[in-house]
Amino acid sequence: xxxxxxxxxxxxxxxxxxxxxxxxxxxxxxxxxxxxxxxxxxxxxxxxxxxxxxxxxxxxxxxxxxxxxxxxxxxxxxxxxxxxxxxxxxxxxxxxxxxxxxxxxxxxxxxxxxxxxxxxxxxxxxxxxxxxxxxxxxxxxxxxxxxxxxxxxxxxxxxxxxxxxxxxxxxxxxxxxxxxxxxxxxxxxxxxxxxxxxxxxxxxxxxxxxxxxxxxxxxxxxxxxxxxxxxxxxxxxxxxxxxxxxxxxxxxxxxxxxxxxxxxxxxxxxxxxxxxxxxxxxxxxxxxxxxxxxxxxxxxxxxxxxxxxxxxxxxxxxxxxxxxxxxxxxxxxxxxxxxxxxxxxxxxxxxxxxxxxxxxxxxxxxxxxxxxxxxxxxxxxxxxxxxxxxxxxxxxxxxxxxxxxxxxxxxxxxxxxxxxxxxxxxxxxxxxxxxxxxxxxxxxxxxxx
RNA sequence: GGGUAGGUGGCAGAGCGGCUAUGCGCGGGACUGCAGAUCCCGUUUUAUUGGGGUUCGAAUCCCCACCUACCCUCCA
Numbered sequence: 001x002x003x004x005x006x007x008x009x010x011x012x013x014x015x016x017x018x019x020x021x022x023x024x025x026x027x028x029x030x031x032x033x034x035x036x037x038x039x040x041x042x043x044x045x046x047x048x049x050x051x052x053x054x055x056x057x058x059x060x061x062x063x064x065x066x067x068x069x070x071x072x073x074x075x076x077x078x079x080x081x082x083x084x085x086x087x088x089x090x091x092x093x094x095x096x097x098x099x100x101x102x103x104x105x106x107x108x109x110x111x112x113x114x115x116x117x118x119x120x121x122x123x124x125x126x127x128x129x130x131x132x133x134x135x136x137x138x139x140x141x142x143x144x145x146x147x148x149x150x151x152x153x154x155x156x157x158x159x160x161x162x163x164x165x166x167x168x169x170x171x172x173x174x175x176x177x178x179x180x181x182x183x184x185x186x187x188x189x190x191x192x193x194x195x196x197x198x199x200x201x202x203x204x205x206x207x208x209x210x211x212x213x214x215x216x217x218x219x220x221x222x223x224x225x226x227x228x229x230x231x232x233x234x235x236x237x238x239x240x241x242x243x244x245x246x247x248x249x250x251x252x253x254x255x256x257x258x259x260x261x262x263x264x265x266x267x268x269x270x271x272x273x274x275x276x277x278x279x280x281x282x283x284x285x286x287x288x289x290x291x292x293x294x295x296x297x298x299x300x301x302x303x304x305x306x307x308x309x310x311x312x313x314x315x316x317x318x319x320x321x322x323x324x325x326x327x328x329x330x331x332x333x334x335x336x337x338x339x340x341x342x343x344x345x346x347x348x349x350x351x352x353x354x355x356x357x358x359x360x361x362x363x364x365x366x367x368x369x370x371x372x373x374x375x376x377x378x379x380x381x382x383x384x385x386x387x388x389x390x391x392x393x394x395x396x397x398x399x400x401x402x403x404x405x406x407x408x409x410x411x412x413x414x415x416x417x418x419x420x421x422x423x424x425x426x427x428x429x430x431x432x433x434x435x436x437x438x439x440x441x442x443x444x445x446x447x448x449x
Numbered sequence: 450g451g452g453u454a455g456g457u458g459g460c461a462g463a464g465c466g467g468c469u470a471u472g473c474g475c476g477g478g479a480c481u482g483c484a485g486a487u488c489c490c491g492u493u494u495u496a497u498u499g500g501g502g503u504u505c506g507a508a509u510c511c512c513c514a515c516c517u518a519c520c521c522u523c524c525a
Contacts, residue, residue: 006453009453026525027525028525029525030523030524035525036525038524038525039525040525041525042525043525070523071523072523072524151452154452154453154520154521155451155452155453156451156452156520156521157451159451160450160451160452160521161451161452161521162521163450163451163521164450164451164452164520164521165521165522166521166522203523223525224525225524225525226453226454226519226520226525227519227520227523227524227525228524228525229452229453229520230452230520230521231521231522232524255453255525256525257454257518257519258518258519258524258525259525260518260519263517263518264518265518265519265524266525267524267525268524269523269524294461294462294463294471294472295462296462296463298454299454299455299518300454300455300517300518300519301462302461302518304460304461306460306461306473306474307461307462307472307473309473310461310462310472310473311472313472313473314472316486317486317487320486320487352463352464354462354463354471355463355464355470355471357463357471357472358462358463358470358471358472359471361471361472362470362471365488368487368488369487369488369489370488416482419482421482421483424482424483425483425484428484428485432485437485437486438485438486439485439486439487440481440482440483440484440485440486441480441481441486441487442480442481446486448486
């Protein structure tokens with residue numbers, strides 16, 4: 001497949017021989033607040049990418065870090081008058097909970113920064129020995145002038161980065177772009193012991209310490225939001241390639257475009273964010289996924305409520321079809337495989353999820369238009385839906401207790417036979433309030449949800 | 450000032466040299482005890498920011514202009 005690489009600014013071929021291992025790392029959350037829909041956009045995209053790569057036969061190890069020590073966490077703890085650990089527990093649980101509800105379940109391992117303090121210290125020490133880091137009275141800094149490739153990911157020279165910079169002058173730093181590897185302890189702050197005294201790690205170093213200890217100095221895919229290109233990912237390259245001397249640190253840099261609200265980036269500070277938690281009260285997780293996957297992953301997108309409504313409509317169509325065929329044994333056949341290959345083919349071209357969604361829609365239209373299909377065809381449809389769900393996670397199929405469906409239907413049909421439509425309609429209305437739809441047709445009544 | 454992406458029908462959003470998606474909305478019809486859902490038809494005959502150019506042929510390639518978002522501070 002082809003995937004766009006930020007470093008080379010080109011579509012790069014990602015060769016796929018069966019069973020090949022892929023090491024994939026995506027920047028996870030800083031757990032100082034609840035996630036917003038922009039986080040969901042990025043995480044759902046990489047979730048689908050990982051699932052698609054696995055479907056293709058790659059053995060993907062998907063690693064995500066969790067930043068659990070940071071200025072924002074400390075200030076949040078002070079604001080709320082509780083320990084930073086408490087803040088971390090609250091918001092990491094919140095993140096995991098939301099991701100689970102959004103069906104983001106492809107991540108193999110979450111690495112918490114504070115579990116890698118030794119590795120971080122070790123990496124900083126090695127940078128220092130190589131002359132790429134220096135100690136000041138408030139911390140240890142990376143010297144960007146010592147790494148000639150600094151700027152290669154964001155396609156900027158060090159000088160042009162400085163000329164447009166809005167960063168405040170820090171007397172301690174040799175160069176304005178030098179960034180903190182280790183921050184020395186201030187009163188009241190959490191700290192760990194280190195060769196430079198008590199303190200805590202900088203932001204960029206935690207990722208390279210984690211990936212080096214789990215993947216080694218080189219790996220395949222590194223993803224994240226576009227806003228992380230500079231300085232975060234740029235600095236990761238400087239640290240890792242600086243320490244190891246091995247280039248490139250990663251083969252594919254994949255970045256997602258931001259979710260905007262009325263053409264302005266969704267962010268906590270602007271208070272223009274939409275919370276997945278609130279959205280989940282009104283929309284199915286599958287609707288949110290469909291909506292987010294209807295966007296080109298690396299273009300900026302504008303949030304629209306209407307898009308979510310569209311997503312919900314499609315999610316319900318898929319669910320309707322699933323409930324029609326779920327009693328048929330999923331059947332693998334040339335036909336079902338051909339349908340699947342057709343649907344996923346656009347993903348080969350830089351993860352064109354929008355086009356895949358169009359093809360899914362064609363499949364839905366085709367499959368929903370004829371009711372009296374053979375058992376074999378229904379089984380094939382069921383198999384296709386299972387595969388679509390495996391890759392995209394968009395088939396809504398929450399279970400009802402065994403026998404509940406038959407009980408409801410027989411009670412209502414009893415009333416209808418007697419001409420008691422008042423009761424029949426009342427049941428339908430109440431079910432609707434519970435999110436369960438009922439469909440009467442010449443072939444009998446049918447429940448779906 | 451520098452970097453990276455874009456500007457397509459009422460709206461959302463694809464296509465990236467010829468076949469002019471898709472969804473929503475709107476209008477009509479089929480089916481139904483009624484409703485919803487579903488299905489069919491129409492809305493789509495220059496919809497492709499403006500102006501040049503290349504080509505037999507451009508939304509798609511090139512040039513110029515205008516406009517937008519993001520990044521160069523923490524940020525997915």
